[in-house]
Amino acid sequence: AVSFDNASFEDDAVFGAIKFERLISFRGAKFEKKLNLKASQIFDILLENATFGSGSKIILEDTDFSIFRAPWKTIGDHIQYNGAAYLALIKNYRDLNWFSDSNDAYYLYRRQSLENEPFSPMMLLDYLAWIFYGFGVRPEVPIGWSIFIVLAFGAAFMLIKSLRKFIRRETIKMIQSEGGYQEAHIETTLIEVPVSFIDPFLFSLSNFTSGWTTFLYPFTDFKTTGGHSHMAIV
Secondary structure, X not given: XXXXXXXXXXXXXXXOOOEEEEEEEOOOOEEOOOEEOOOOEEEEEEOOOOEEOOOOOEEOOOOEEEEEEOOHHHHHHHEOOOHHHHHHHHHHHHHOOOHHHHHXXXXXXXXXXXXXXXXXXXXXXXXXXXXXXXXXXXXXXXXXXXXXXXXXXXXXXHHOOOEEEEEEEEEEEEEEOOOOOEEEEEEEEEEEEOOOOOHHHHHHHHHHOOOHHHHHOOOEEEEEOOOOHHHHHO
């Protein structure tokens, strides 16, 4: 093993084109400038508790490594963009079962690919993937969009006053049949009541969830007025 634990590199730390068959450790090391590992072959590298200067970069171009033990929060802002290096790091984190680090690396890789790759029409799909669901690794993004859509349409229904509210009243009536038997029939009556402040948002939520949330207002029906039913469809 090779140890540079707690070492301080005030200039570029160049370890390019070197083969390390065992562990190389930089635990607690400080890098003021570049950590250059270009074209090196590394079996196991450890960067636990290492620190990097604001302008320092980690160069992994053509680097071949089996195990790269460095938390993404430590190195993520310092990786010099290289598609192959990012993909190798993502796989490395998955192999280590560091799934949060893998997701963070994947997200930044996709973001930087938008900035560094030549623009093409197909990249529009990548921009949409970023904006609407964070490339599939940022669940808070679609949750935020969902909340925004429900609130926006709820506010629209409220402002244009396009909603009517009805309370369902069901009564059971016994009717004498021709055979002398009594049959129970349920009659439903709709009674219109004023729309409250929360009702447009409940209606918007119900539409967004395809009716799954109607349990929030049992025995209540909403209807849109005029030509505003298209808003519910949207």
